[in-house]
Amino acid sequence: MGKITGFLEFDRKVEEYTPVTERVKHYKEFTLPMKEQELKDQGARCMDCGIPFCHSGCPLGNLIPDFNDAVYRGKWEKAAEILHATNNFPEFTGRLCPAPCEEACVLGINENPVSIENIEKNIAETAFNKGWVTANPPTKRTGKTVAVIGSGPAGLAAAQQLNRAGHLVTVFERDEKVGGLLRYGIPDFKLEKHIIDRRVAILREEGIVFRTGTHVGKDILATEIKDEFDALVLTGGATVRRELPIEGANLKGVVQAMDFLKQNNKRVDGVKELGKEIKATGKDVIVIGGGDTGSDCIGTSFRHGATSVSNFEILGKPTLERPSDQPWPFWPMRLRTSSSHKEGVERFFSISTKRFIGDSDGNLTGLITSEVEWIKEPGKRPQLIEIPDTEKEWKCELALLALGFTGTEMTIADQLGIKADMRTNIKASEADYMTNIPGVFVAGDQRRGQSLIVWAISEGRQAAYHVDTFLMGSSNLPLKGEGDLPRI
Numbered sequence: 001m002g003k004i005t006g007f008l009e010f011d012r013k014v015e016e017y018t019p020v021t022e023r024v025k026h027y028k029e030f031t032l033p034m035k036e037q038e039l040k041d042q043g044a045r046c047m048d049c050g051i052p053f054c055h056s057g058c059p060l061g062n063l064i065p066d067f068n069d070a071v072y073r074g075k076w077e078k079a080a081e082i083l084h085a086t087n088n089f090p091e092f093t094g095r096l097c098p099a100p101c102e103e104a105c106v107l108g109i110n111e112n113p114v115s116i117e118n119i120e121k122n123i124a125e126t127a128f129n130k131g132w133v134t135a136n137p138p139t140k141r142t143g144k145t146v147a148v149i150g151s152g153p154a155g156l157a158a159a160q161q162l163n164r165a166g167h168l169v170t171v172f173e174r175d176e177k178v179g180g181l182l183r184y185g186i187p188d189f190k191l192e193k194h195i196i197d198r199r200v201a202i203l204r205e206e207g208i209v210f211r212t213g214t215h216v217g218k219d220i221l222a223t224e225i226k227d228e229f230d231a232l233v234l235t236g237g238a239t240v241r242r243e244l245p246i247e248g249a250n251l252k253g254v255v256q257a258m259d260f261l262k263q264n265n266k267r268v269d270g271v272k273e274l275g276k277e278i279k280a281t282g283k284d285v286i287v288i289g290g291g292d293t294g295s296d297c298i299g300t301s302f303r304h305g306a307t308s309v310s311n312f313e314i315l316g317k318p319t320l321e322r323p324s325d326q327p328w329p330f331w332p333m334r335l336r337t338s339s340s341h342k343e344g345v346e347r348f349f350s351i352s353t354k355r356f357i358g359d360s361d362g363n364l365t366g367l368i369t370s371e372v373e374w375i376k377e378p379g380k381r382p383q384l385i386e387i388p389d390t391e392k393e394w395k396c397e398l399a400l401l402a403l404g405f406t407g408t409e410m411t412i413a414d415q416l417g418i419k420a421d422m423r424t425n426i427k428a429s430e431a432d433y434m435t436n437i438p439g440v441f442v443a444g445d446q447r448r449g450q451s452l453i454v455w456a457i458s459e460g461r462q463a464a465y466h467v468d469t470f471l472m473g474s475s476n477l478p479l480k481g482e483g484d485l486p487r488i
Contacts, residue, residue, distance in 0.1 A: 002065070002072050006044030012112035013042060020343050024302045027188040027268045029095075030339075036074075039122050043071035045114045049106035053329040054116060057104025059458040060093075061480045062086045064101055064116055071119055080127035083120060086478075088157045088457055089199060091128065092182060094121025095191050097454045098292075098336075104329035128198065135205035142166040144471045147229040149216050149412065152180025153453050154444025155235035156199075157460030158467070159208050161477050162233075165468045169208050172225070174215035177269075180237060182453075184262040187296050189303070193269065217411035226416060231439050231467050234412060234426060235460060238445035242403035244288065248356025253364025257293050257402035264300050280304035284395045286367065287311045287345075288353055289402030292338075297400045299340030309345045310394070314384070316374060317349035350374075352386065356399065366396050405450045416440060425449050432466040433459075441467050 003009070015031040017023065023030035034042075046068035054064040063082050070079035083090050094117055105113035127133050144167045148159045151173040163169045177183055179196045204210065216222055226232050241256050248254070260278050267274060280301035287297045290313030301309045318335040326332040341347065350372050357366040371390035375383045407424025418435045421427040426442045428434060433441045443463035444456040458480060468475035 002046035002048060002069050003044035004048065006041070006072070007047040007107050007111065007114075010041045010045050012045065012115055013038060014115045014118045017339055017342075023189065024299075024343055027303060029189060029192050034118070034122070039119060040072050040074060042115050042119055043068040045107065046072070047107050047114075051106075053104040053106055054101040054114075057329055057331075058101040059452070059455045059480075060086050060461075061458075062101065062120075064114075067123060068114065068116070068119060071123065076123065076126045077130070077132055079123045080132055083123050084127075084133075086480075087120075088160050088461070089153060090120050091124040091195055091199065092153060092191070093454050093457065094118070094124050095195075096182075096186060097452060100331050100452075100454070103331055109328050133202065135202050136164075137206045138164055138166040140166055141168060142472065144168065144231070145170070145229045146231045146233065146467060146471075147172060147225050148233045148235060149222075149225070150180060150235035150237060150444070150446070151178040151210065151212075152182060152235060152237055152444065152456060154237075154446075154456040154460040154463075155180065155233070156203065157457040158233050158235060158443055158464045159460075160203055160206070161461050161464030162467060163203075163206055163208050165464070165472075165475065165477055167230075167468070167471065170229070171208060171210045172214050172216050173210065173212045174218075176213050178210055178212060184265050185258060185293070185296075186265075187261065187300055188265065188268050189299060190296070193265075217415060222412040222415040226437075226440065231441065231471055233463055233467060234435075234440065234442040234446055235444045235456075235463075236408060236412070236446050238405040238408050238425065238450045240405055240407045240409060240424070241401070242406050244353065244401055244403060246353065246355050248358055248364070248367070250362075251356050251358040251364040252362050253358075253397055254356055254399045255401065257287070257289070257297050257400045260400055261293070261296055261300060264304075278398075280306040280309075280398050282307055283397040285309045285398045285400065286394060286396045287400045287402055289313070289400075289404065290315065290347070290349075291402060291404065293404070294400075294402035295338040295340045297402055298345045299338075299343060301398075301400075302340070302343045302345075306398075311341075311345050311347045312351050312353060312369070313347070313349050314352050314372065315349065352384070353399075354391070357393070364397055364399060367394050367399060368392070369394065405445075407449070408446045418442075423449055432469070433463040434466065434470070439470065441470075 018030040052065045067079040067082040099117040101116050102113040146162050146167045146169050148155045148171045159169045159171050178200045281304045285301045285306045287294045322332040352372045354368045371387040419427045428442045443459040465475050465477045
């Protein structure tokens with residue numbers, strides 16, 4: 001695999017960014033493409049490790065050493081076939097996945113790991129540019145009908161797999177365009193929306209029907225959908241946002257991150273009717289929450305022209321190195337600095353927001369924080385302790401709450417009589433992804449809770465196998481780790 005001495009000869013390299021002063025002026029992607037020889041050199045770093053732990057790190061079970069080797073040898077079409085065998089949408093994961101595969105890379109034990117995600121993205125883009133990614137509709141139909149509710153990565157993956165099995169698939173989406181959080185949650189500077197559109201065009205050509213602007217549970221009852229189709233797959237995501245129930249939380253200027261991001265994505269898309277405007281222009285912005293959504297709010301605020309942007313995280317500052325209690329090949333909670341962080345944000349850790357401050361008209365003007373520490377005792381959950389005499393007032397006209405999600409909306413589940421689990425996700429069998437209602441399946445964040453795009457695609461593929469088995473008695477669709485017939 002790769003070049004036997006490649007990991008000794010070549011240093012890790014990934015795509016570079018355009019300068020901050022340039023990229024904050026627009027919403028387009030801003031990575032600088034690598035030369036083909038540079039990509040081959042990166043593929044050469046894959047070290048023929050014997051047991052590729054990257055496989056276990058990847059929720060999709062991508063055949064990583066195989067496509068790395070193909071890139072090293074310049075066999076790009078073969079690399080694309082290998083990659084698409086386990087991943088329906090590598091053009092998405094190659095941009096958005098935090099790459100747990102790289103944290104599990106054997107080379108990463110004592111060197112910088114192979115730049116797997118960057119290689120994946122370039123394989124996908126090469127395949128599209130060369131015209132290798134084409135519609136591949138099934139040769140025959142089963143006559144069975146399947147409804148997929150939700151068009152995020154889990155829903156799209158389930159739909160494509162079920163369509164490949166020959167079923168007639170209809171995807172319902174309550175927004176006006178397909179993509180779910182890919183379209184309305186991820187800023188264009190991380191994923192330009194024509195990347196989604198070109199893939200959806202292929203899915204349509206393969207025979208999948210999309211019904212957008214249709215809110216199942218509201219515009220049409222879930223029971224009606226169930227009666228109309230032979231099977232139903234719920235992939236609506238974990239969309240219930242975590243609140244911050246403190247004094248002043250209802251002030252104008254305290255905004256949920258997803259409201260802010262969704263409106264801006266629609267603005268970039270040219271939508272005119274946006275409702276009440278939410279913009280960071282000329283404001284002191286504080287983003288509360290240190291995850292990916294918080295990072296997206298930071299980059300968007302800079303592009304609005306915010307006066308200042310600060311980022312609060314209630315957890316302590318992680319280390320740059322892998323923590324001792326999170327050994328390789330497990331995913332480590334280390335300090336991660338995104339491209340948006342590099343655009344000028346000031347980050348604060350171990351800080352808790354106690355209350356928001358407003359003026360007589362109900363507008364946010366500031367907030368009060370205190371420093372905190374986490375007390376850890378063996379066998380007990382960590383306790384959050386406020387440090388006395390550390391209160392501080394901050395000037396702030398826009399506070400963005402990027403606090404994650406607490407579960408899924410239950411309207412559809414309630415209409416169908418589906419049970420929830422203790423985490424307010426939809427409860428389903430681990431064996432076959434089916435809910436307590438026969439013929440109704442669930443996948444993605446709606447089943448496992450807020451997670452990664454790569455998990456969503458994996459869940460969609462797994463669910464499709466079980467739906468196909470339910471409808472036909474058996475399935476030729478692949479499960480994780482099995483791969484698919486080479487098809488792009």
